[in-house]
Structure formats: structure tokens, C-alpha cells
Amino acid sequence: MKNILSIVLSLLGLISYAQTGVVRGKIIDKQSEKPIVGAIISLAGNESIQTESDSEGSFRLINIPLGRQSINISFTGYENTSVSDLDVTTGKDNLLTVSLIEKFNTLDEIVVTSGTNKAKPLNKMALVSTKQFTTEEVTRFAGGRSDVARLVSNFAGVSTGDDSRNDIVVRGNSPSGMLWRIEGMPVPSPNHFSTLGTTGGPVSALNPNLLANSDFLTSAFPAEYGNAIAGVFDLGFRKGNPDEYEYMISAGAYPGLEFMAEGPLGKKGGSFVAAARYGFVGITGLAGTDAQPNYSDISFNVDFGKSKLGNFSVFGIYGVSDIDFLGNKIDKEDPFAAQDEDSYVTSGFASFGLKHNLEIGSKSYLKTIVGYSNANNSYKNFRYYNYGTPTENRLPFSDIKNYENRFTFSTLFNSKINKKITFRAGLLYENYTLDAKMSSRDRQQDSDGDGFPDFVPLINNNGNYNVVQPFAQGQFRLTEKLTFNAGIHGQYFSINEQFVFEPRTALSYAITPKNTVSFGFGIHHQSVPVPILFLNEFVNGTQVQTNKNLDLVQSQHYVLGYDVRLANKWRGKVELYYQDISKAAVESFPSSYSSLTEGADFGYSIDKTSLVSKGTGFNQGIEFTVEKFFSEGYYALFTTSLFESKYKGSDNIERNSPFNNGYVINLLGGKEFKVGKAKRNVFSIDTKFTTAGGRYYTPVDLVPSNNAGYEIRDDANAFSKQYDAYLRLDVKFGIKLNSKNKKRFHQFYIDLQNVTNNTNVFTREYNRLTNSVNQKDQIGFSPDFGYKFQF
Template sequence: MDFPLRFMRLPIPVLSILLITQTAYAQLTQTIRGRVVDKESKYPLVGVTVQLTDVTPTLGTISDTAGRYRLTNVPVGRHTVRLSLVGYKDALLNNIIVDAGRETILDIDLEEAIQQLSAVTVKAQRTGDARNEMALVSARQFSVEETDRYAGSRGEPARMASNFAGVQGADDSRNDIVIRGNSPIGVLWRVEGVSIPNPNHFAIPGTTGGPVSIINNKYLANSDFFTGAFPAEFGNSMAGVFDLRLRNGNNERHQRSFQFGFLGTEGLVEGPISRKAGSSYLASYRYANLWLFSKAGIDIGTQAVPSYQDAAFRFNFPLKNGGNIALWGFGGTSTIDILISKQEVSDRNIFGQNDRDQYYTSRMGVAGLSYNQPLSRNTFLRATLAVSGNSQGAGDDYLFIRRDSQGNLQVQNNRFVIDSLRPTLSYRFAETKTSLAMSVNHKFSPRSTLKVGLNTDLYLFSYNDSVRTITETATSVRLSNWTTRWDSRTSAVMLQPYIQWRVNLLRNMTLSTGLTSLYFSLNNNSFSPIEPRLGLSWDLPNRQKISLATGMHSQIQPAYAYFYRFTPAGTSLPRSDYNRDMGLTKSWHYVAAYDRLLGRNMRLKLEAYYQKLFNVPVEQGNSSFSILNTGAGFSRIFPGKLVNEGTGRNYGVELTLEKFFSDSYYFLVTGSLFDAKYRGADGVLRNTDFNGRYAFNALVAKEFTFRRGDRRGSSLNLGAKFTAIGGRWYGPVDETASRLNQDIVYRNATRNTLQFAPYRRLDLKVDYKINRNKLTHTIAVDLVNILGIQNLLSLSYAPQPDGTFIKQEYQLGFLPVFFYRIDF
């Protein structure tokens, strides 16, 4: 460091201040490191050239015998990394974020070239191609940075995915996702190769979403999301797949992260267990801060304050030749008490009914042991053994509200006058599952790869539910004796073997074909012996590509629905698990796609699809009920006898225009036009509940970097998102049946003949990052529905003092989500 001679004559205190200031504004740097392996065999690659191409002079290094590489003294900011090796296609990774507070670890798969072509380049970050090499269409890789970057996503994979073409969120209060008009129950969640229960707080049986995700994006690695015609390894799914990967902790340096915000206070620690062996640990914990919304006067749809907490861990131990064993797990618990007896009549409550106190608790957890080992330069073994469980428990206390002589509910000081509370509901559902997923990849040549595997799940079910029927007259309310609706304890096995083969038919044409099968031992009707999958991709001149895919898919029903003990009125049939013999729902997927790169940093993608659904459970008799309308909300289903005689069909077109992050900005525009209909047992072709017919999303973000010389210590990101979706379908209310069931019941013959108004929402996000020496501060606020647009959510059963009971419930209004995070 050179100083003019005149500085030497300054007093020592002044000189010290100048030295400290100069040091504070010195160039901030960090390390990029990781490991490079063959894409199919996962065998470590030696001699890979790794270069940072956007700095002068260029930084570079070469991978060692274990495939490891390290780039030191990398300036903080966004960078481009190029990896190259003779006999392999280059990999170009754009928009790699380097912060002062933590090392950037990039583990890269390189694809072997069919023939050596100097012009061939794989731009993994630029195209968003799936990590799974068998997927050729309707698949996308998403990164942890994307879940943080998108306005309105709240750092959750499901809310982030709702921005993709063909995908829409269910409502503001939950993160269920509707893919191509399908029910959210058709979404499969997988972690480290095994299927897991609904990974959300306040999960309701038979759903795949919830208000808040248990999964924290801070411990996720880059993962895949599929929207149709997925490869053979993915079974028991009709609509889409989240295939999540967990990252390892830093095996050289101890790092910590602390975050405080409206959604929770959380901490994460990671570091080496043994630097010599390369083993590492990672652990995180989060506790809810939703009481802050209440203190700030922010409407979250209820006066009750939800409470939740979750945690995760991962211990990774490297083995020889690039293998590893990892012990991992995550889980959470949540509870909410909606006490109408202590609320005012005018209080909003979209999560419960206003004639009873409700108590609800849910828990979910999974722990697993994963083993990954290259057996040779061409063969790779992966196995995961996991145990998961989830449970839900609830209780209701009915409010006996005093009535006047005309039968109207009495109110005093804006509160109902309550004579007594009587219990009317008690249930606890629990499922435990032991899962084993094994697969072997073998690369015959650069042209041909085979994957063979088996997914096995052993289920243990425990369902208990008792209820008292409420009989309401003009002047009184009576309770019946307790009735048992569920009382089952049993087990079942699911087996899903598969084989998938990928082959390059020509230099520019790739075929991916496979077979799978699904067997569920609960009954004799749940066996799908052969399900073919087929995909074809053809690269054209001018960076264009055409892809085609088809496949048969099947899925079991929401598990609790098998065991509902329904007794038709006026009969003497024995009480039994009335729907235990339901078979699998099945569908055929057909997809055609066109991709084109428009310049270096922009992509256009078009997809058209048709989905034929059959063997759909519907209610026996002249009924409009179909399982295709379930899975989004806080209610269970209570059907009569279900038979696999329903059908459905979905078709549509999707457009994606995406500019990848360059020149300090990016945008993503997606649009879908679709039609989703079904036939119940009455034979009428109707709109499904989710047939909004169109969905549009537009996201944009700009980054401003603040420099002092070569120093890039701070950045400001401004982002926005606009969403427009067609409204949900419903029908006229059957008032007599609704009063009898104390819930909204629609008229059977006119179901889904009415539509809610279209959904609109504008979100803004501001993210300010400050880098200091070995330290990164992040301050962010997500302004959800900044215009406060009132979007209709549903009709609810809500008795009012004037005798009416049908109430329109609106979705959440303006919701600011703030957090502060420090990484060090």
C-alpha cells in the first residue's frame, strides 16, 4: 500500500484512522470451490480447467484427482465460470453470486461429448435444463437463488414454481400449486430420491401444500421441477414432481447465518467435522414470528396467531472415488387455536368457522441415510433409506349462542352471547412410512446411458375420528351422540420398479424411453403393470430445439379417503372402511415443445399438451363429485361410495419468454391458455374447480451495484411481479343441506356453473446487500399484493345475527414480509 510522504507527518491517531478506512474499502474477495464429476457415472474428473472469465486477468485452476478445484481471491459480485475438459462439453455458469460472508461452493456435472466439437457448449445456468438427464420436456432446474429472487415467493420452492408456465398458486393463504388444471394432490414431493409427506406447516390430510413451507431454501441444492410426461423413475404422480436435493455443509470453514423477519427467527450453522477427511455438518432451526403481524395490525385472515417451528440437519462423510454417506433429516410442528368465543362478531376468520372454537396441530418429519458411490468410471450406485411421518389432530367446541324469541343470535358489545361450549369433533390422523430408493446408472458410451431402480414404501396408517351431528331449528340447536367416522390401523406396501434408457440416435437427436410399474397392496385394484414413458429431442440450426414426450401415469388416492366409514341413511349396512377398494387414478400425457435461444441471454419456449384422465374416483349414483376437485384448502372430504368410473381431460398451450440475468437485470414472462374438465357419475362434462382457463405472470428485477474503485461491496435489487389468473368455479348453494352439515354444500346439478372474478396481484421486492470483510448483511422486504386488491377466496358457512350463513371470504390483502439476515 503506497502513501504520499506527506501522510507520514500526520499524527499517529489520524494516520491510524486513515489506515483503518483504507482497509475497510479494500477489495473484498471470497473463494469459489467445488467438485467436478461425470454427469452419468458421477466419477470424479481430473484435469478440468476452471476459469473465471469476467475478471482481468482471468482467474483459473485445474481439478485434482478427486475432481476438486479452488479459485481464491475472487472479487465479490456476480461472475461467469467456464469449465472445460477434452472429450467433454464445456459448461458455462452465468450469474454466480459471490458474497463476502460465505464461500461459494459449486459442484458441477460435465456431459461427455459424442464427438469432439469445439463449438459445443452447455450453458446450464442459462437454459435452466433439468439436472435429470432423462428428462427432455416439461422440466426445469431451479436454484436456491431463484426462490429468493422472485417477488412474492417468500423463499419457498412451491411459491417460486407458481411463476412457471402452466403453473398457478391455489390462493394467497396456501402454497398449493395447480399444474395444467390438475388438482394439487397430483404433485409428488421427493427429497434425496425418496417420496415424503406434505412438507408444510398446518398441512391438511390429502393435500400437498399449506400456509408455510417446512423446507428452508438455505439447505437446498439446485433441484428439478417437472410439469408433465416425466421420466419413468417418478411414479405415483399425476400432475408434477418436486425432486429436491439437499446441500452439504462447508467442509473447510465454519459458517453461520442468522435471520430475523416476520415469518420467523432462524439460524444456520455449518462447517467441517474433519478437514482431513472432508466430512461436514449443517444444522438449522426456525421459530415463527407471526405475532409481529398482529402487533403491526397486519391482516393475516384470522385473529388467531399461528405458531410453528422447524429444524433440519445433514452430516456428510466422503468415501473413496467420489462416493459419500450422508445422514440427514428435517421436520416441523405447528399449532393454531381459533377461539371464536373470544373474538368479536366482525373479526375476519378465513381459516375456520365462526360458530365453534377450533384447535389444530400438525407435525411432519423425515430422516434418511443416503449412499452414493461410483462403482467404476461408467457405473454409479445411489441408495437412500428414510423414515418419515406426519400427523394431524383437531378438536371443535360448538358455541351454544343465546337466541332471542325470534330465533336470532344475540350479540352484546360486538360479541356473541354464549351459553355454553360443547365438544363436537375429535380426530387424529397419523401416517408413518419407511422408504428405500435404489438406482444404478450405467454409461455404455457417450451416446447411451441406462438407469434401473426400485422405489419401495412401507406405510403404517392410523386414523381416528369422532363427531357429533348438529341439528339446527329456528329456535334451538341440538347435538347427537358421538359417531365414529374413522377407526383404522393397518399397513400397506407400495412398489415402483423402473428402467430408463437415454440414447443419442444422431448427433442432434436424443431419445429417452422407459417403463415403470406401480403396485399398492392395500387392495386388489391398485396395480398398474406397465406404464411406458417416451421422450424425443431434436436440435435444429440457429439454436432451436423441438421436443416430444408421452407417457402413462398413475396415482393412489389420498390415504385417509380409503378408510372413511360411511353408512347411507336408512340402511343397515355394516360400518366398514367403505372405500378401501378404490383403484388407481390414471392418465396419459402428450407434450410437444419448441425452444429457441434469442441472442446470448434470452430464451423463447412454447409447449402444447393434452392430458387424458381415467379411472378417476367419483361418487356412486347421480353425483357431480370427483376427486379431481379436491386437495386445495383446509377441509377434508366426506364422500359416499367412490368408484373408479370418472374421467377428465386437460389441454392447453404455454409460453415462456425469459431473459437470463445479464447487464444487471432479468425478466420472466409466462402465459397459459388451458381448459380442464371432468365427468362425474352423472355423466355431465363440467369445469373442474381449477379451470381458470388462463394464467399470466410477469417478473422483472434490476440490480444496482455500488462501487468504490474496484470494490463491489453493496448491491440493491428491485423486483416486481404481476399475476393474473382466471377465477375458481363454484355453484349455487344448497341452503338446506348446508344448514344440516354446518358447511357450504353446493347444489349437485349446477355444480361449477358459476365463476369467481379473476385473480389479480402485484408484488414488489426490495433487497439490499452489504458485503464487508468475511461478512454479508441482507435487508429485504417483499411487498405482497401492494395494491391491496380484494380477490375472492371462497364461500364459507358463517352464521350471522340476522340469520344468514353464507359469507364471502376474501384472500389476504397487502402483506409486507420483512427480514434481516447476516452471513459470517
């Protein structure tokens, strides 16, 4: 802390500080997404600072005072809107894309204001259970580790409760139910150290500095989203600065060392932005393990500008990671390893896409994406049998190698029929090639009589399958106050040759300009996680994949919402939901198992074969949000969720889901203070308090575990026990330094995470060395830190 303070004071003495910044961007029609020419963009509170959008809808607003600012946008025949919480600095221009919606009634004397642009989702077809977030929030909120997945854990309906992974539990659903999309293209889990079928990981590979404002959806998704029953992360990459070059160098405990560059490309309005990061969290001692994690990633987005053939762009992300857990070099309390094991973990992730936008007439466009994704991971585990004795023997215990290649083609046609009707239709085709191999001694017999469990191949799959998803949807502005969306989504899964139709609908009614009610309904399907589908079972001496013909899991979503503007810059929201789930995978004989309980760890069950699609479950709850958008130097966010998550296995007994925390409460707030003689620099304090009910778990059956030599859970009492409540308080301090004479900006922060040093429970598991049940806790107090230099 002393060293960080010394650096800050030194830079304060060496650098003099600047006066204004720049906001630039593009104004488009929300329904047609075509540029709006002649829109007026002005600085809130100072209408003399204004400009107009040009023939491409682009604008550049200069001489903006430093600090948090808002801009207003107006255009004849369209509802006025505003963009607030712009962090104006000297190091980088603010780049925006602002959507305006055409007035239902075009009489000049009627003045309609749509309010804060950020209060509404980017996807115009999403009327319920959707939250737009900014990348600035990702880095601003305390405890976030520059991770978009940890950011959304602050939203109503989302819980984590595990500091070691960023798995997203939406309304009591397994993290396996999540869909990740980048630039409209579905992608594998964009996290370091992720494994096949999971959607989370310990460290995010998504660089928030390249992300544009994005949507997070938690229920009753519009018809364009499929193969997910829990939530959707619909992320976009921002474009680079089309007029001048900008650079950034930064270092942070969790994101690591980063270099980013962006600027104009060619003479057709093109641009590029690219960044590379190298993680060094192991050096800081903040990894939560004695082992040394290594990870790095690169991201880019290149826009080639307009041409006669349309607008082409390429985007991509690539990440690699590895870590070695060596039993003789770790603490016995390490949550990820054991002293009688050596484990070697590697993973990789890549997604690349070519996007083409073609304007068709004045109100329509066709967007096409051709993409490729790859996810791979390997896990080699060696067990020391007869550990610590003269007959100690190191043998391979588990060997996992997974390679998934995915080729994607998607096309979307959007047309604004008129100001009251918008139509959208498209098709997504995905071809998967999977090479998955898994061998293990876990829970195996000693058929060869060598005194050790047999090393048995459990998965050996080398094949491909297809997922095809057509959709069509429309938005109908029935009156000035009433908007109705309706659509249908189709899904074909080639493994079981099942095709399903999924109706989706949503309704929004503005009771008054400040009060809106909404309703949403949708049927959604998703395949059982791939690691479960391809498990091998010995049938008459031959290995057979007896789970491949499982049905798609079905989920019906019902949502009722109420949104209110409590005051200027204040918003309140309540949502009531119910989710009915059927056709989950369960065992063919009476048991407590269900595929709905999978997905909250690095792996999946390895002994669940001959499953049948007869499991059920439900999630229900109510959510509250009170948000104060950043203004007058501060912001505040309060969210709480009260919910219930239950399931039934083949024994038809209703049980708690492992994700049935019961409640989640988040309270966030922050204040900025202008400091220095010219008040050009900013000192900030941000804080976050989170508490949640503990997750349910299945207790260890100690006597059978001692007899078998490995952990056996009491499945008859599955998820009957609950961990202690999760509680955490984070406090973050930061300072922003703006240069006076040059385009330079410095930022420092220190994030004191878990300042109360509360040791939240990680797991209670069987210790085969002591023949007892041990509790392992999550990391306690840990200071995060970072520095950013933009020029």
C-alpha cells in the first residue's frame, strides 16, 4: 500500500492535468438499425456544447468537461433519449452507439422522452428479464476482478457464492444452462481453465476493454436465442476509434499485464482494436492455491468500413492456460488438490468470426456470420497409492482429453415495416466435431488382481453432430403505450434426431410515463450436457453410449414485471417468475440423481449411464431492484432475490436443487470526488456487500467411504444439508489522473476484497488419508490492485 501511494504521489508531482474530453459515436434507428442524419447531440446542462450527426449517423462532441457527464439526443419524429454515466477523460475518446425509436404519434406538440438509454436492453425484442450493462461497470464495481460474469452476479436473479469460479447461477438453474454469444455467434465457455460442457471458470478470458455495451437475459428470451434454459450473455465487441490512434498499457492482479491498440483502418471509415493479456496472479499470491496458474489471451475486432458489397468485419478471441498441482508442494487445505496426488491441467479457447452486414433498401438489412470455435482441455492425474509408506506407488488415476471444434453459420434478416411493426428472422447452423476421451480408476473394480482399481476408458467419442435453429419474430407497437412481441424458435439436434418448436411472446404496457408492466412467456430446450451424453457403459462386454438418445430438456418460463421511475436517475423494478422443467435425465431405477444438478464444478458425473428423460424440476421467485444511475458524483444499486429451486429424480421425491440458495442480497454504491486545484482528477470509493443462503449439498456417507477408500455420498439424502450463509464485503479505492497538455490518462485502484476476512465454505469432502470429512474454505481477505495508462 505504501509503494502504491508513493507512485501515485510521484505521478501527481510530475504530471499537469487537462481540461476537456471527446464523445463520438453513431446515432441509429432502433428498429431498422440504419443511421439517422441530423440528430442533435448536446451536453446535458450545457446546450451550447452540441453537434449534429452526419450522413453516416456519426457525430463528434468536443470540449466535454472531464468527469461523469450525460448527453441528450433528439431528432424530429423520434423520442428523445439520453446517455448518462459517461466517464470523460483525457486518455481516450468515448465511443457510443445510440438507438432512437420513432414516435408512435408524430404530432410536434407531443414531447416524448424515453429516458436513460442504459435503462433499456439493446435487443429491441427483449421486453422482460433483460439488463443492459456497460463495460465501465465491469471495472468500476468493487470485487469484480474485471470479469463480466462476476459483474452480473450483482443483478437480481443471479448468484455465485463461490469465489473460486465465475459460474453464473440464474434463478436457481445450473450454470450449464447458460448461452454465451459474441457478436451474435454462440461460443464455448470464454474462461481460462474451463472444461467440456461447463460455462464458467476461475478467470475470465473476456477482455472488458474490448466489449461494447451488452445484454444479459435471465428468462423468457426472444425467439433468436436457443439451446439454453437458464440465461444468455449477448456480448458485442466495440469498434476501434475511426479517427485517431489510441493505446493502453495496464497491469492488474487478475487480468494481468495488458497492451491494447486501436485506430483508423483504410479510407472507408474502417477501424481496428486489439489487445493482449498475460496473467500473473500466481506471483501475487491471490490465486487461492499454492499452485502457479499461467494464462494469457488476445482479442480483436477489425472493421473494414463500408463498400459496395456491404460492411465486412472480423473478430476473435484466443486464450490458453495451464496449472500443475503437485501434492508435495501444496498445503493440505488447498481447495483444488490433495497431498497424495499430482495433477496437470491445460485448457484452450478460441473463437473467430467473419461478419457481413448488407443494407437492403432504406429499412432492412441482412447480417451474416461465418465462424469457427475451438475448446480443448486436458487433465492428467496421478495418485500415490499406499501414500507415505515403503510400498508407495505412483499410478495414473485419470486421463482426460477433450477437443471440440465448432463451425457456425448464422444469418439474420431485420426489417422495419413501419414505425409500428418490426420483423426479424434468421437461421443458426452449428456443426460440432468432438474428440473426447476419458479413462479413470475412480470407483472401478480390481478385475486384474494387481491390487489397484482398473484404469477404465469411460468416454471414447470421435464424431460430429449438428444443431440447427431457425427463428422468426415480430414486434408490434399496438398503441403508444402497448408493445407486443411474438415469435417462434425451432431447434434440431442431430444426435437424437429431435426437432422442437418453441413459441415465445412478451408484452409491455406503460400505465403512465413512469410506470410500466410487462409479461413474458417462452418454451426453451437444451441438450443434456455433452459429457453426460457420451458416457460409455459396458453392455455384454462392449462399450455403448447409452445416453445418446436422451431428449432435449424442456423449460417453460413465465415472467411478470413492474418497472417504475422513482425519481430523476432512480429506477425500481420487481419481477415475479416461475419456470417449469421437464425431460431432465434421470436414472432408470429409483434414485435421487438428475442432470439438473450437474454443472457447478470442473467436471461431471462419470457413472450415470442408461439414463431416461423423465426428470422434472421448477424454479420460482421474486426479485427486487433499486438503481440510482451515476449522477451528482455517486451511484447506488440494491438487488435482492427470494427464490426456490426444486427437482425430482426417478424416485419421485422432491428435493432441493444444489443451487437453491433461497435468497441473495447485493448492495453496491460509490462516490467520486474531484481533487486537485483545477478539480481535474478524481478520487473514488466503491463498496459492495453480498450475502446469500448457502448451497445445498449431499453429505458424505462416512462408513461406506472408509470401506471403499473413496468418497461415497449419501444419495438417499441428496442435497439435504446446507452450507453456512455466504457473506462478503469489498471496498475499492481509486484515483484518476488527467493530463493537461497531452492525450494521457492514468488510473490506479486497490480493491480490498472480503475485508471482514469471512471464511465462506468451499466444500465438505471425504479425506481418504485421514478417513474423515474435512471442510475446506474459500479464500479470505485478498487485496486486488491495478494500474492503467491510456495515451
